[in-house]
Amino acid sequence: MADRIEVLPLEAFPAQVTENIRYGDTDRQGHVNNAVYATYFESGRVDLLHDSLPLLEASGCQFVIARLIVDYLREMHWPGTPVIGTGVLALGRSSATLRQAVFQDGICTAIAENVIVLMDMKTRRATELPEMIRSDFERLKLAAGS
Numbered sequence: 001m002a003d004r005i006e007v008l009p010l011e012a013f014p015a016q017v018t019e020n021i022r023y024g025d026t027d028r029q030g031h032v033n034n035a036v037y038a039t040y041f042e043s044g045r046v047d048l049l050h051d052s053l054p055l056l057e058a059s060g061c062q063f064v065i066a067r068l069i070v071d072y073l074r075e076m077h078w079p080g081t082p083v084i085g086t087g088v089l090a091l092g093r094s095s096a097t098l099r100q101a102v103f104q105d106g107i108c109t110a111i112a113e114n115v116i117v118l119m120d121m122k123t124r125r126a127t128e129l130p131e132m133i134r135s136d137f138e139r140l141k142l143a144a145g146s
Contacts, residue, residue, distance in 0.1 A: 005071050005111045010103050013085025014140045017047040021080040021104075031075035037102060038068065041112050044084035044100050048140060049116075059130070060121045066095065067115040074109045076102070082109070087142035094118050094126040096137050 027033040090097040100112045120127040
């Protein structure tokens with residue numbers, strides 16, 4: 001597939017969070033269901049944004065996901081503790097593009113690219129990233145060529 005997202009090593013991601021695979025996350029084939037990966041990627045995004053959330057909520061803004069592209073590379077099985085790596089790929093006026101990956105036992109099982117948009121809670125419209133958030137995101141950018 002020509003538009004497949006590049007696989008990066010776990011060490012390339014500035015933010016990492018560990019999850020637990022629940023037995024109920026598996027499907028009839030005995031592997032983690034594809035829908036569960038979206039939850040893992042959400043955990044990675046929330047972990048990345050955690051320090052900024054109080055400031056955003058106080059300002060009447062929050063991030064919403066606008067796009068999620070996932071490439072499934074390998075099966076994951078219960079039991080296990082996957083690690084989700086997250087990094088900022090690019091910044092827009094009101095958005096950030098994130099690159100993420102899920103690893104089990106050091107092996108990348110899925111990769112994602114997603115776009116989050118800062119939304120004003122009153123107007124329900126995109127709003128410009130504050131300089132403090134932009135600075136935080138710059139610090140969490142993936143290395144050039146990632």
